[in-house]
Amino acid sequence: MPSDHSAPTASIVVPTRSRLDYLEVALASLASQAPGAGAELIVVDDAGASTAARATCERFGARYVPHPSPLGLNVARNTGVESSRGELIAFVDDDVEVRPGWLSALLRAAGAHPDVDVFTGPILPRLEGSPPRGCGREGAPITSLDLGPEDAFTRFAWGSNMAIRRRALERVGPFDVSLEHGGDEQEWQERLGAAPAMYVAGAALDHRRKPADARLWPLCRAAFARGAAARRFDAWRGRAPSLRRELRTLAGCVGHVLRYRCPAGLTMVAHSCGRAWQCMQNEAPAHEDFLSGESGTVGGVNGVLRVMLDLGEDALEIGSARRLRLARAARRFPPTRRVLALCVERPEHSGRVTAIREQLARSRHEVELRRAPPADAGKFENLNLMLDGAALAEYDWLIAIDDDIALPRSFLDRFLFLAERFGLDLAQPAHRAASHAAWRVTRRRPGTIVRETRFVEIGPVTALARSTFSTLLPFPDLRMGWGLDLRWGALARDRGWRCGVIDAVAISHRAAPAGAAYSREQAVAEARAFLHDRPHLRAEEAQQTLVTHRRW
Numbered sequence: 001m002p003s004d005h006s007a008p009t010a011s012i013v014v015p016t017r018s019r020l021d022y023l024e025v026a027l028a029s030l031a032s033q034a035p036g037a038g039a040e041l042i043v044v045d046d047a048g049a050s051t052a053a054r055a056t057c058e059r060f061g062a063r064y065v066p067h068p069s070p071l072g073l074n075v076a077r078n079t080g081v082e083s084s085r086g087e088l089i090a091f092v093d094d095d096v097e098v099r100p101g102w103l104s105a106l107l108r109a110a111g112a113h114p115d116v117d118v119f120t121g122p123i124l125p126r127l128e129g130s131p132p133r134g135c136g137r138e139g140a141p142i143t144s145l146d147l148g149p150e151d152a153f154t155r156f157a158w159g160s161n162m163a164i165r166r167r168a169l170e171r172v173g174p175f176d177v178s179l180e181h182g183g184d185e186q187e188w189q190e191r192l193g194a195a196p197a198m199y200v201a202g203a204a205l206d207h208r209r210k211p212a213d214a215r216l217w218p219l220c221r222a223a224f225a226r227g228a229a230a231r232r233f234d235a236w237r238g239r240a241p242s243l244r245r246e247l248r249t250l251a252g253c254v255g256h257v258l259r260y261r262c263p264a265g266l267t268m269v270a271h272s273c274g275r276a277w278q279c280m281q282n283e284a285p286a287h288e289d290f291l292s293g294e295s296g297t298v299g300g301v302n303g304v305l306r307v308m309l310d311l312g313e314d315a316l317e318i319g320s321a322r323r324l325r326l327a328r329a330a331r332r333f334p335p336t337r338r339v340l341a342l343c344v345e346r347p348e349h350s351g352r353v354t355a356i357r358e359q360l361a362r363s364r365h366e367v368e369l370r371r372a373p374p375a376d377a378g379k380f381e382n383l384n385l386m387l388d389g390a391a392l393a394e395y396d397w398l399i400a401i402d403d404d405i406a407l408p409r410s411f412l413d414r415f416l417f418l419a420e421r422f423g424l425d426l427a428q429p430a431h432r433a434a435s436h437a438a439w440r441v442t443r444r445r446p447g448t449i450v451r452e453t454r455f456v457e458i459g460p461v462t463a464l465a466r467s468t469f470s471t472l473l474p475f476p477d478l479r480m481g482w483g484l485d486l487r488w489g490a491l492a493r494d495r496g497w498r499c500g501v502i503d504a505v506a507i508s509h510r511a512a513p514a515g516a517a518y519s520r521e522q523a524v525a526e527a528r529a530f531l532h533d534r535p536h537l538r539a540e541e542a543q544q545t546l547v548t549h550r551r552w
Helices: 020-031 051-059 073-083 102-112 166-172 186-192 216-236 243-260 263-279 300-319 322-329 347-361 379-387 411-421 466-472 484-495 520-531
Strands: 010-016 040-045 063-066 088-092 096-098 118-120 123-127 152-154 161-165 197-199 205-209 338-344 366-372 397-401 426-431 450-453 461-465 499-507 545-549
Touching: 010 020, 010 073, 010 102, 020 040, 020 051, 020 096, 020 205, 040 051, 040 073, 051 063, 063 073, 073 088, 088 102, 088 166, 102 118, 102 161, 161 166, 166 186, 216 263, 243 263, 300 322, 322 411, 322 499, 338 347, 338 379, 347 366, 347 411, 366 379, 411 426, 411 461, 411 499, 461 466, 466 484, 484 499, 484 520
Parallel strands: 010 040, 010 088, 040 063, 118 197, 123 205, 338 366, 338 397, 426 499
Antiparallel strands: 088 161, 096 205, 118 161, 152 197, 397 461, 426 461, 450 499, 450 545
């Protein structure tokens, strides 16, 4: 922090992550206002340090504060607060362009209303290029706020245009880092209390989408993610509507598109689909910080809807030729790898294990599959028995595979291609929508290739790169292994390993719900004892996605 004792009139904090083209436009508009008003300009880079981003910030007179790795939007906001000195802290997103007079309007309002702690202004959506045609009745596909030409009070300010007095942040505390893309700023304002925010009509900015991002498919994809996040926030607060109500809203959105022939209304459909999809994740409160809080069991009407989601995503992959292009790319990279695969085989699943063995045998990589019956030992005790005598230094990857899953075609070639393309040390294939999955973060996301996460679960398919062997192998002497993946997450964070869920190669876990083969109470007790004196991720941290990749 600078040693100069003359505090700036305000601090402008811009969280960013890998969007340099957007950031340049935002900084150009901010740099024309900040110096004249005596304000400091701070960019918090949540993607990690970047030479290009640092140079851009220096060009516009902004202080560059990078995170060591992606930590999340609210972490970036908290970093901005800690790095700033102004009494008024103005947060804007990196995809805005502030209009003339934006900062001076906020400063005037803050001076005229000393009893108000939160300020906002018009957030005007600007879709560049050739956005989808609308009927005029649909809502904006990105965050917006327009309460008219006069100052007024409003319940909430949104993060793309939000100014907060430092005294309020010191009184209420930092932003909740477990929230991402849904309620992240609202939760803080609810902690602040019932005091309204002031809408300052002169503090206007444009919320931009460049031409490539203003097309229908990217808008729908983003709307789906926002809908899912909004539903998670509602469930977190205990105010989530029933699945029936979510589906009724979805039907209304579809009806709007059909009635008014409104392509832009498909973004509302996508948002509602995101909420309904999230609702089907069997949300339930977790009583331990190492439990997901979700049963993950699929069945009934829920299961039918999930099968339909899977069929739709499969059709998109095939129709866009993404699956074919991925298979071709996986023929060339990486070089041939040696893979040790371990599978505890129960007699009732011998047919599934045969299919797994045949699928692995089709890989161009050198695969050794070791199988063993469970006997009276637990999963990780059996895995250690199979590891006994293995010359681990000869293998590039170790993959633990449960015996009750179905692998997709060309599984291993595509999986290793993406794992190594994105430098993952711990990886797992995503679950299909109709798959039993205890952790929401592991379910396949539409249109996504790979997501970097803090967490890779202990099954049903877990891949460890050679870089992790000396630390993670042999496995701890556990039977069920609950909580071990949260321990892995903490070790990965400490050692700089990259973890990820590979959405483009999704598996199906349909034979039985997670944990159906043993006592839940015993599994929880084992996890509690194992994690008691070991650093580990909290469930909220495990559910976070750090970076989403849609191209390779």
